[in-house]
Amino acid sequence: MTITIKTAADVEGMRIAGRLASEVLDMLTPHVKPGVSTEHLDKLAHDHIVNVQGGIPAPLNYCPPGYTPYPKSICTSINHQVCHGIPNDRPLKNGDIVNIDVTVIKDGWHGDTSRMFIVGDGSIAAKRLCNLTYEAMWKGIVKVKPGARLGDIGHNIQVFAENQGFSIVREFCGHGIGRNFHEEPQVLHYGRPGTLEELVPGMVFTIEPMVNAGKREIREMTDGWTIVTKDRSLSAQWEHTVLVTETGYEVLTLSAGSPPPPAFVTPQPASTVA
Template identity: 90%
Template sequence: MSITIKTAADADGMRIAGRLASEVLDMLTLHVKPGITTDELDRLAHRHIVEVQDAVPAPLNYAPPGYTPYPKSICTSINHQVCHGIPNDRPLKNGDIVNIDVTVIKDGWHGDTSRMFVVGEGSIAARRLCSLTYEAMWRGIVKVKPGVRLGDIGHAIQTFTERQGFSIVREFCGHGIGRKFHEEPQVLHYGRPGTLEELVPGMVFTIEPMVNAGRREIKELGDGWTIVTKDRSLSAQWEHTVLVTDTGYEVLTLSAGSPPPPEPGAA
């Protein structure tokens, strides 16, 4: 499978889809508090995507080879859940951390983004994990420009993360995206500088590191989707969709409520 290079018109379509995905997270932010269920968050997101945005929630009934169709419109991964958590009727508790992952299809284009939310107060350790995972994602994003290789991005994320005493999940990675949910290339969040594909203008892919407070080993639950840390340590993830431009990068999944990039040298 080859990497699809997006035209300027393609990028315009992806910019709209990306903004819409981010606006779903903006809308949900006020609702993420103790007592709400992830099922309710899913219903709110579904209604907003379908009725307000006139778009399609990409995860709903998504079924890659070997998987049963995903039953919800967003993914909600709580505490030691790494990714692909399925919304359910369990109320969120004070101190939980939750990743909400949204992918919207608008006019055939996919916009894919996720954020971490701390429910209520949250411990210092949980907040630190979420904050440093956000910075790890940005350490990768700022590397993006023509001529850089994917290994340079992975290396930047890995070295920063491991310096903080955290570990990078290796079984899941970022991915190309466009008219398909998952395209080439795979974007590893670890690696060696100067290796893997060279970036060229028009490439679009996600950067979405999954960072564990403990060891990097994971396992899949019986629902066939939810991934958890083997040692039950907390896990965090952030995700943006990024376009390679002639001179650098453009983040396509930004909206009015997007958190600003971290301050340089914040960690």
């Protein structure tokens, strides 16, 4: 396994790309409401990334081996869709939950982040799933520091989510990121503490747990991209791109509109990466 260690200059590029990705979500937030289609949200995001930010939407025409090119600029996964939902002309309905996943390429660097949105008035169960999935992501983030192991991250996420009565999707995981959309290592959202790769300063990867209200089993739709829960239970996901610093971590995908961290998160000192 070859994990690329980012230099200080690399990290500065990643900070910019990460902030831009988060700012796309800030821009989209007031538009996520009943009656608006995900196709419209996709066009807004595409135009903003290209014309305002001078960036490239990484998902557009992304084509890993065995896939057809992804046809849109963002992913929009609604209700029981777990991930990689393709924007379309169906209007969002009151009570829907939707994950919007944005990856911006700026000056060759990738910034990758996603948020959950509740359309109009969500149910208590939907709000609880979205909120606790956000906390689950941060349960993983706070484990990031030099000397920790990837298994520590996954274990903390899994224990927290399963103690709430939810399940963790196993087939998809976080990933290293930098000049490439997906790099080593894979970041599982389940596992055993003290296992897998040791974290060292300069590593950058995403933490993006997919949490189901029902069982963890999933299936792929006929479009070749959209993943759904087998039991049609609601699914939620949040994602941040995280840097391992000399003393802990730095979240690279923050902007003015980012939701604040949960109360259990203690502020990190200013990061230093050689």
